[in-house]
Amino acid sequence: MVCNKQLSTGEELYIIDENKFVCKEDYLNSPSVKEGSLNSVSSCTDRSLSPDLQDPLQDDPKETDNSTSSDKETTNNENEEQNSGTKRRGPRTTIKAKQLETLKAAFAATPKPTRHIREQLAQETGLNMRVIQVWFQNRRSKERRMKQLSALGARRHAFFRSPRRMRPLGGRLDESEMLGSTPYTYYGGKQRSVKFSLLPVPAPRSLECSP
Amino acid sequence: MVCNKQLSTGEELYIIDENKFVCKEDYLNSPSVKEGSLNSVSSCTDRSLSPDLQDPLQDDPKETDNSTSSDKETTNNENEEQNSGTKRRGPRTTIKAKQLETLKAAFAATPKPTRHIREQLAQETGLNMRVIQVWFQNRRSKERRMKQLSALGARRHAFFRSPRRMRPLGGRLDESEMLGSTPYTYYGGKQRSVKFSLLPVPAPRSLECSP
DNA sequence: TGCTAATGAGGGGTAAATAG
DNA sequence: CTATTTACCCCTCATTAGCA
Numbered sequence: 001m002v003c004n005k006q007l008s009t010g011e012e013l014y015i016i017d018e019n020k021f022v023c024k025e026d027y028l029n030s031p032s033v034k035e036g037s038l039n040s041v042s043s044c045t046d047r048s049l050s051p052d053l054q055d056p057l058q059d060d061p062k063e064t065d066n067s068t069s070s071d072k073e074t075t076n077n078e079n080e081e082q083n084s085g086t087k088r089r090g091p092r093t094t095i096k097a098k099q100l101e102t103l104k105a106a107f108a109a110t111p112k113p114t115r116h117i118r119e120q121l122a123q124e125t126g127l128n129m130r131v132i133q134v135w136f137q138n139r140r141s142k143e144r145r146m147k148q149l150s151a152l153g154a155r156r157h158a159f160f161r162s163p164r165r166m167r168p169l170g171g172r173l174d175e176s177e178m179l180g181s182t183p184y185t186y187y188g189g190k191q192r193s194v195k196f197s198l199l200p201v202p203a204p205r206s207l208e209c210s211p
Numbered sequence: 212m213v214c215n216k217q218l219s220t221g222e223e224l225y226i227i228d229e230n231k232f233v234c235k236e237d238y239l240n241s242p243s244v245k246e247g248s249l250n251s252v253s254s255c256t257d258r259s260l261s262p263d264l265q266d267p268l269q270d271d272p273k274e275t276d277n278s279t280s281s282d283k284e285t286t287n288n289e290n291e292e293q294n295s296g297t298k299r300r301g302p303r304t305t306i307k308a309k310q311l312e313t314l315k316a317a318f319a320a321t322p323k324p325t326r327h328i329r330e331q332l333a334q335e336t337g338l339n340m341r342v343i344q345v346w347f348q349n350r351r352s353k354e355r356r357m358k359q360l361s362a363l364g365a366r367r368h369a370f371f372r373s374p375r376r377m378r379p380l381g382g383r384l385d386e387s388e389m390l391g392s393t394p395y396t397y398y399g400g401k402q403r404s405v406k407f408s409l410l411p412v413p414a415p416r417s418l419e420c421s422p
Numbered sequence: 423t424g425c426t427a428a429t430g431a432g433g434g435g436t437a438a439a440t441a442g
Numbered sequence: 443c444t445a446t447t448t449a450c451c452c453c454t455c456a457t458t459a460g461c462a
Contacts, residue, residue, distance in 0.1 A: 089437090089438065089439075089448075089449055089450070090438085091450080091451095092436080092437050092438070092449080092450055092451070093437070093438090094326075094437090094451090095436095095437085112443085130438095131437080131438090134437065134438060134439090135436095135437075137438095137443075137444080138436065138437065138438085140443090140444085141444075141445075141446095142435095142436085144444085144445095300427090300428065300429075300458080300459060300460075301428085301460095302460070302461090303426080303427045303428070303459080303460045303461065304427070304428090305427085305460090305461070305462080306426090306427085323452095323453085326451090326452095341428095342427080342428090344452085345427065345428060345429095346426090346427080348452090348453070348454080349426065349427070349428085350426095351453085351454085352454075352455075352456095353425095353426085355454090355455095
């Protein structure tokens, strides 16, 4: 409500009058506000209302715009109704193509970055440290999963030659997946792009290889 | 602000203090509100009223307001419907010519807009984000349907020429979205998409190829 | 009535949360 | 940190139902 800052997940903010969201800095800087009802929360639970806040910075006019699609998408979705009863989780931060690229590159170099590196990445991408940490964790996890699976799959198809192409996967991945390459856009974007192209057999999520 | 009900298009609501939205029922039921500020409302009674919040699934808790089937059409009674059953679907938003034009243009550019784009469109057209999302979904669906159909038709009339390949409209074409042609064949399958995908079943639905 | 909003089930990817 | 689970977001496909 004051500076229009885009809060990232996990950041503290204050809610005043039930519907005014103020970032910690502004809250601390505004003595006038400091009384009455306010709740400090550490990961906003509700942000509704469509905000058209523009983040003037973080945008190079140059726009090399690699991958198709537009990027930047600052605000979060609209989604009202926070039910108190159930455990709602704050909005999921969506990692933009650019950031993703940075992270991927970093991951390729060191899958288990030290705190320093993480710090650097945080700064570079503008993402919260925690987010970055989690990203690496999930990424490692994913890799492990894939590795296992590909091993399994490979065994099965041993007599065929290398799996050239894997199942397309129908999820959504527009706007943020796929790094460089794939100049091809049918009218829908990239959807069935390559992503992990080298790995055979994508695993259905619930693989349960356990005996 | 009071019951957290998801308003549907056309429903009346009251705006208090420039930024508090209250549904008609709550407005009428809350004498304290009727004059001036409703700062006091605060407690918000949280959804004790709106029943349809719990949705264990991932779908957004749209107000699936229920009442007995048909013949209903009373005013929206919210609450009280635990007895259930209704399927009353709120009024359908009618998208006006102007808005439609905007959407079509956007669609032509990117059939699968990112959230950011949707947001922009929402603002530009004044439509709800959700409405826009749905519109795109339906539109995509329609396009797919038509494409499939034209392909079939083409095949019928042209099976003298190239028996192997057909190029519906415009020449270049997906091969990526065409569900029928994707050679899925990976073993573990379980996708429902295959079921009727390729069958020459005549469209049960109307198609209408108008632009 | 036909076209098309709106629903709802089913599924994928993955950020975040939790258990160990 | 790893492993597992949740929850959120988005998509398709089939259906239902509102309105011009």
